[in-house]
Amino acid sequence: MPVEGFRSEWFTIGKHRVHLEARASFPDEDHKFIATVAAKTIDHHSTQARLVRVYFDDKACIYAVDIATTEEADKALESRITEILQSIFNTGNYYCDVAVVEKGDESSDHYHHMEHLSVAVGIATDRWAKAPK
Numbered sequence: 001m002p003v004e005g006f007r008s009e010w011f012t013i014g015k016h017r018v019h020l021e022a023r024a025s026f027p028d029e030d031h032k033f034i035a036t037v038a039a040k041t042i043d044h045h046s047t048q049a050r051l052v053r054v055y056f057d058d059k060a061c062i063y064a065v066d067i068a069t070t071e072e073a074d075k076a077l078e079s080r081i082t083e084i085l086q087s088i089f090n091t092g093n094y095y096c097d098v099a100v101v102e103k104g105d106e107s108s109d110h111y112h113h114m115e116h117l118s119v120a121v122g123i124a125t126d127r128w129a130k131a132p133k
Helices: 029-045 072-089 113-120
Strands: 008-013 016-022 050-057 062-069 094-100
Touching (some): 008 029, 029 062, 029 072, 062 113
Parallel strands (some): 016 050
Antiparallel strands (some): 008 016
């Protein structure tokens, strides 16, 4: 039984703050390499998209790459990143998903694009949300 807290870590690549997660193991160098390849590909093809999570399911031997954006056109990144990762590793064990979320209040002093995207797709919690009464 895995110990909670040891199966994930946060990793920063330029503008991307990525949650590396494994079902029943530790995030390893493969996680970081996959995250770096995906983040660099995103940087070359989009101004709004950010890599938010790389998840490894050791039972199915599948890596899931999650990206969030505010632009519908960035959905094209799904096939591009999947194809790149599959060509590097020569397997079909990579799945990429691009979630399109609503734009945040960019005029706010507290707005940070990466944080907005991570909160919108459920990877992070909203530190500015009001506590329930």
